[in-house]
Amino acid sequence: MIHLRRIAAILLRQFYLMRGSPARLLPVFVWAAIDIVLWGFITKYLNAITSAGPNFVPVLLGAVLFWDFFTRVMYGVTTTFLEDVWSRNFLNLFATPLSISEYLGGLVLSSVATSAIGLFVMLVLATAAFGLSFFGYGLMLIPYLLVLFLFGISLGILANALVLRYGPAAEWFVWPIPALLSPFAAVFYPVSALPHWMQYVSHLLPPAYVFESMRTILAGLPARPALLLWAGSLALLYILLTAWFFTRIHRYAIRTGLIARYSAETAS
Amino acid sequence: MTAETSGAGQAAATPKVLSITDLRKVYGRTVAVDGVSFHVGRNEIVGLLGPNGAGKTTIINIVLGILEANGGTIHVEGFDIAGHRRHALERTNFAAVYAPLPGNLTVYQNLRFFGLLYGVKGIAERITEVLKEFELEQFRNTKCGVLSSGEQTRVGLAKAMLNQPHLLLLDEPTASLDPASARDIRAKICEFAAKEGVGVLWTSHNMVEVEKVCDRVLFLSHGKILLEGNPKTLPRDHGKETLEDLFIAVAREPLTLEVNGP
Numbered sequence: 001m002i003h004l005r006r007i008a009a010i011l012l013r014q015f016y017l018m019r020g021s022p023a024r025l026l027p028v029f030v031w032a033a034i035d036i037v038l039w040g041f042i043t044k045y046l047n048a049i050t051s052a053g054p055n056f057v058p059v060l061l062g063a064v065l066f067w068d069f070f071t072r073v074m075y076g077v078t079t080t081f082l083e084d085v086w087s088r089n090f091l092n093l094f095a096t097p098l099s100i101s102e103y104l105g106g107l108v109l110s111s112v113a114t115s116a117i118g119l120f121v122m123l124v125l126a127t128a129a130f131g132l133s134f135f136g137y138g139l140m141l142i143p144y145l146l147v148l149f150l151f152g153i154s155l156g157i158l159a160n161a162l163v164l165r166y167g168p169a170a171e172w173f174v175w176p177i178p179a180l181l182s183p184f185a186a187v188f189y190p191v192s193a194l195p196h197w198m199q200y201v202s203h204l205l206p207p208a209y210v211f212e213s214m215r216t217i218l219a220g221l222p223a224r225p226a227l228l229l230w231a232g233s234l235a236l237l238y239i240l241l242t243a244w245f246f247t248r249i250h251r252y253a254i255r256t257g258l259i260a261r262y263s264a265e266t267a268s
Numbered sequence: 269m270t271a272e273t274s275g276a277g278q279a280a281a282t283p284k285v286l287s288i289t290d291l292r293k294v295y296g297r298t299v300a301v302d303g304v305s306f307h308v309g310r311n312e313i314v315g316l317l318g319p320n321g322a323g324k325t326t327i328i329n330i331v332l333g334i335l336e337a338n339g340g341t342i343h344v345e346g347f348d349i350a351g352h353r354r355h356a357l358e359r360t361n362f363a364a365v366y367a368p369l370p371g372n373l374t375v376y377q378n379l380r381f382f383g384l385l386y387g388v389k390g391i392a393e394r395i396t397e398v399l400k401e402f403e404l405e406q407f408r409n410t411k412c413g414v415l416s417s418g419e420q421t422r423v424g425l426a427k428a429m430l431n432q433p434h435l436l437l438l439d440e441p442t443a444s445l446d447p448a449s450a451r452d453i454r455a456k457i458c459e460f461a462a463k464e465g466v467g468v469l470w471t472s473h474n475m476v477e478v479e480k481v482c483d484r485v486l487f488l489s490h491g492k493i494l495l496e497g498n499p500k501t502l503p504r505d506h507g508k509e510t511l512e513d514l515f516i517a518v519a520r521e522p523l524t525l526e527v528n529g530p
Contacts, residue, residue, distance in 0.1 A: 001354075009384035016377045087370035092427075095332040096385040097357040255336045257295065260329045 002105065006098050010106020011113065014080050018114075024079075028114045029121035032068040036122050039064040040130035058136045058218050063187050063211060065122050065132070070148040070207060071178040072118040076111025077156025078163075078174045085168050090262050094254075100247050107160070108153055115149070140217060143228045144210045150235035151206045155181075157242040161249045167262065186211050206231040206238075283310045284343075285359075285435045285467030286331065291340035293326055293491075300326045301337070302491035308435065308467040313458070315478045315499060316471045318488035319519035324471045325364075327488075328437050331469070332362055344435050358387060363428040364439035368420050371413020375404055375423050378412055379430060386431035398426040401456065417444040425453065429460055436461065436468045442477060450474075454481055475511040485511075487518045494518055 018024045043056040050056075084093055093103075126132035134141055159174040166173070184198055185207040191199055202208040209231035217223050253259045286308040293301040301323045308314045316324050329335035331342055333353050342349040344356035369378040376395065383391040399405045402422040407415060412423055421444055428436060441457065442450035458481055461468050472478050478485060479499045487495040495502060495518065499511055508514040 003387065005384050005387060009381050012384065013373070013377070013381045016373055016381075021372075083370075087372055089370050091334060091364075091367045092369060092382070093385075094334050095357065095362060096382065097354040097387065098385050099354065254334060257326075257329070257335050259334045260325075 002099070002102055003097075006096075006102040007105040007109055009098075010080065010103065011109045014083070014110040014113070017083060027075075028072070029118045032065075032072060032118050032122050033125055035064050035068050036061070036125045037129070040126065044130065054218075057130060057132050059215065060188060061126055061130055061132050062137070062214060062218075065126055066144060066148055066210060066214070067178070067182065067185070067187050067207070068122060069115060069119050069145065070152045072115040073111050073149050073152025074156040074159070074178060075174075076114040077107045077153055078159050079114075080107045080110040081156075081160040081163070082171060082174070085163060085171070085262075088263065090259050094250075094259055100250055101243075104157060104243055104246065107156070111153065111156065115152070119145075137214065137217060138223075140213060140223050140225075140228070143225070143232065144214065147206045147210050147228060147231045147235055150232065150239060154235060154238035154242045157239065157246050161242065161246040164246070164253060165249045165258075181205060181207075184208065190215060204234070206235040284308070285310050285312075285345055286469065287341075287343040288327070288331070289341045291327065291330065291342065292338045293323075293330060293335070294338050299491050301330070304340070304488070304491070304493055306486055306493060306496070308469050310434070310467050311462065311465045312484065313461055313468040313470055313482050315482035315485035316469055316488060317475075317478060317485055317515060317518075319515075322488040323491040324488055325439055326491075328362065328364070328439050328469070328471070331435075331437060332360070333357055358431070359434045360437065361386070361428040361431055361433040361435075362437035362439070363421075363424040363441050364437075365421065365424075365441070365443045366439070367424070369412050369423055369427060371411060374409050374411050375399070375415075375426075376408045378423065379427060382427050383430050388431050394430060394432075398430055401429070401460075402426045418446065418449045421445055421449075421453065425457070432464055434464075434466060436466050438468060438470045440472055441470070442472070442474065450477070457481070475515055479511050487514070489518050 018028075039061050043060045046056040046060070084090055123134075127134070137144065155177055159177060162173045163170045184194070184201045185205050186194065186202055187207070191202045191208055191212060194202060209227050213223060213228055253262075284307045288307065289305050291301050291304040292299075304323070304327065306314070316327065318324055326335065330337050331344075331349065333349050333356070342356075344359050347356040347359070349356045369382070373381065379395045379398065380391060383395060388394050399408055402425060404419070404422055404426060407419060407423075412420060415423065421441065425441065428438070438457065442453055445453060454477060457468070460466065470478070470482060482499050485497065485499045485502065486493050495506070495514075497505065503509060503511050503514045506514055506517070508517060
């Protein structure tokens with residue numbers, strides 16, 4: 001039985017930490033805002049030198065915004081978890097009645113809050129400063145964000161499981177994951193531009209379907225909702241798999257004593 | 269288990285808060301806990317004594333559900349920790365010198381966070397009560413990381429009593445305190461235990477403290493309980509002057525004290 005109060009506790013703790021710490025609050029939107037500014041000027045420049053060509057603002061700047069949203073969602077899940085690593089809080093935390101599903105629920109809820117702030121700032125900046133119009137994506141905007149959100153959650157849980165298994169130093173696993181995936185996710189180019197072996201990987205990544213769909217719509221072609229439904233289902237499957245994986249790792253940590261001696265990074 | 273039970277009669281009559289049966293934990297080839305069985309009754313303070321590495325913290329970690337045993341059972345007020353972890357842990361809390369609360373949260377924030385996790389009802393009033401109880405009101409909005417070790421110990425104890433547990437696990441709760449503070453803290457723990465009818469499992473290397481607060485002690489060595497009894501009479505029963513002498517004997521020559529040993 002899941003208790004909402006325990007899930008709320010994780011969210012409340014994150015609120016306390018962010019409220020008193022600009023070092024935590026600023027990364028929620030600053031890096032994304034810098035990306036929007038950088039790519040905003042790049043797209044403006046590209047539009048200027050190819051005046052008769054396509055409008056790069058929705059294609060490139062929109063892609064950057066969506067990718068940054070996905071990254072913020074993933075980091076939202078991982079940074080909330082890392083707070084417990086950094087403050088050596090596992091012993092106190094896991095000795096409470098908190099269940100793993102409640103804990104993961106709290107991490108997801110924290111990510112919803114932080115990624116919503118990041119998305120809002122990016123939307124305002126991209127619209128006001130660079131004229132990005134979301135009407136171009138139509139109602140498909142909602143499934144785009146949903147698929148990216150779900151996939152970000154699944155990757156965040158996976159990264160947390162790796163850190164739990166390999167100790168605090170494994171934090172470095174977390175940060176490069178979006179960069180590692182971006183070539184396969186076809187953020188800025190069609191999947192067909194990739195070599196065959198990379199395309200196989202792309203088909204397993206829900207964001208690739210989002211970016212393909214986005215380019216299709218902007219090219220004036222009909223959207224294919226079935227593909228996005230498939231992408232959403234794939235992302236949900238990944239959440240289930242990674243939550244199962246995290247639970248297994250947690251069980252391993254309990255069985256071997258790793259939780260109680262986490263700073264040692266190994267149970268033996 | 270090879271334990272003598274000279275002083276356990278009174279405790280056996282009280283309802284059991286914690287029941288441990290044939291507990292076993294092995295790390296690789298090292299046997300950390302070897303067939304340990306004991307219980308803690310309501311309104312009873314039981315001292316778990318033994319040299320470093322005897323298995324005391326391992327037992328506490330298993331009771332807290334953060335370490336899995338290789339064998340045996342643990343029940344907290346009838347709830348099996350393996351099968352009914354949530355129910356068992358709602359009735360339990362702990363304080364340990366090696367588990368300070370997050371230093372980047374204030375005292376109030378920590379208590380609210382853990383209060384929610386333990387499902388404390390009327391949380392605002394309860395926080396006010398424990399802050400007053402442990403004389404922490406002035407530190408309510410101070411980050412735990414900037415408190416002295418003694419103040420942090422008091423915050424840890426305030427957290428431990430937040431959910432009014434029926435089972436309280438204290439792993440060297442006064443280890444970082446000066447004698448005056450330690451005496452005050454001991455008095456507060458004993459008062460809380462008596463008032464709420466709590467069962468307390470208390471580890472300490474301070475034998476004077478143990479003799480003062482514990483109704484019963486268990487001597488642990490190499491993962492086994494060697495002796496059990498009243499801390500005031502147990503030393504004389506084994507030809508020793510003080511509890512400290514008995515502790516040293518257990519630590520150095522455990523085989524000579526095993527009642528049914530090989």
